Amino acid sequence: MGRPAKRAKAEPSGGGELTRALNWLNSYSKVSKWMAQYDLNAMVEAGDGIVKISNFLPPFVAEGALQILERLPPSRWNDTAADEDYTHNNIAHRFWSVKGATGGGPALEALLRAFSLLVPDQFNAFSAARYETDHHIAPHDDRAYTPVQLDTGEVITCSRDLTCVYYLTKDWTADMGGAFVDLEADPEPGPSSNGTAGSGGGSSGSGGGGSMVQHPAQQRPGRVYVPEFNSAVFFRVPRYHSVTPLRTDRPRFSVFGWYLQPGQLYDLFTGEEEDIAQQIAYRQRSRAAAGAANGGALPAAGAAAAADGFEGEPRQEQQEEQEELDRAIEPQRCKLAQRLLARAAERQQQRASLR
Ligand SMILES: O=C(O)CCC(=O)C(=O)O
Numbered sequence: 001m002g003r004p005a006k007r008a009k010a011e012p013s014g015g016g017e018l019t020r021a022l023n024w025l026n027s028y029s030k031v032s033k034w035m036a037q038y039d040l041n042a043m044v045e046a047g048d049g050i051v052k053i054s055n056f057l058p059p060f061v062a063e064g065a066l067q068i069l070e071r072l073p074p075s076r077w078n079d080t081a082a083d084e085d086y087t088h089n090n091i092a093h094r095f096w097s098v099k100g101a102t103g104g105g106p107a108l109e110a111l112l113r114a115f116s117l118l119v120p121d122q123f124n125a126f127s128a129a130r131y132e133t134d135h136h137i138a139p140h141d142d143r144a145y146t147p148v149q150l151d152t153g154e155v156i157t158c159s160r161d162l163t164c165v166y167y168l169t170k171d172w173t174a175d176m177g178g179a180f181v182d183l184e185a186d187p188e189p190g191p192s193s194n195g196t197a198g199s200g201g202g203s204s205g206s207g208g209g210g211s212m213v214q215h216p217a218q219q220r221p222g223r224v225y226v227p228e229f230n231s232a233v234f235f236r237v238p239r240y241h242s243v244t245p246l247r248t249d250r251p252r253f254s255v256f257g258w259y260l261q262p263g264q265l266y267d268l269f270t271g272e273e274e275d276i277a278q279q280i281a282y283r284q285r286s287r288a289a290a291g292a293a294n295g296g297a298l299p300a301a302g303a304a305a306a307a308d309g310f311e312g313e314p315r316q317e318q319q320e321e322q323e324e325l326d327r328a329i330e331p332q333r334c335k336l337a338q339r340l341l342a343r344a345a346e347r348q349q350q351r352a353s354l355r
């Protein structure tokens with residue numbers, strides 16, 4: 001856990017690089033112009049709900065971003081751990097995280113702000129993550145509601161719509177664990193992927209001391225993404241995925257978060273959906289059908305929610321649970337809320353007309 005303050009002095013160029021990266025991150029016009037090259041929704045849809053983008057930020061910015069995370073003092077990192085509890089949509093996981101909203105300092109804020117400029121017309125919630133030995137996340141599909149406090153003070157319920165994970169680990173190899181596994185895609189054909197990804201996820205918790213219920217999705221193979229420095233993976237929620245336990249003492253750094261939509265796009269996990277494999281197969285078929293019907297273009301979250309077979313109206317106890325959650329969780333604060341709300345309403349109309 002040696003903090004890099006000393007190293008920074010020994011490598012004067014490191015400091016200069018960080019300053020250059022911060023200047024870039026703090027330049028609204030530079031970040032917006034860079035991000036404008038990505039038509040994210042189109043890319044995600046073209047990739048059947050998921051896309052990986054290599055060289056996501058300019059290389060010197062990625063170097064600076066890694067330094068921002070490496071320099072965060074241990075006191076800023078919060079232990080993010082949960083035991084398996086399907087009924088509250090909690091999944092077994094353990095890693096360190098720092099929420100943008102709760103103070104990682106101005107450098108982290110600048111880095112996370114860059115991600116809001118990637119999809120400027122959606123609400124978002126981003127954090128930094130640091131995984132260490134044995135840290136992992138069991139299979140889950142990211143479904144969750146997030147309360148957002150508007151500039152008027154009103155708190156609205158939003159749903160996670162699009163996940164982003166941006167990797168900042170250098171020279172990571174498969175044997176180090178910590179792989180992202182997409183459980184809704186087939187394994188990559190070829191020698192590097194032998195279909196054991198699901199069982200890799202299945203060992204989650206084994207080293208961490210907790211005895212976990214085996215999640216049904218853990219029996220599935222999936223497509224393995226070894227985290228690549230300066231790459232980002234985006235996917236539409238809900239989509240089952242996991243992070244396999246780290247088998248190295250090198251830390252794995254990332255930025256992760258969600259673009260949100262107002263409203264409840266889907267039901268939360270109720271504990272009744274025992275057959276995850278069936279759910280996955282159903283979503284895969286629905287994606288393929290929607291893709292064929294639209295000549296490859298999916299009507300985004302609408303299709304994913306429809307694929308779940310949800311009617312949209314949550315059950316009363318879920319509603320009550322949600323209200324409790326809204327009171328308990330500190331809401332994300334959002335300026336520019338009126339513009340975002342108007343844009344969200346437009347988008348919902350567009351989607352409705354696509355269906
Ligand atoms: O770090 C990753 O590869 C994925 C993280 C993730 O699934 C999450 O934070 O929900």
Ligand SMILES: [Fe+2]
Nearest residue numbers: 140141142241
């Ligand atoms: Fe996730």
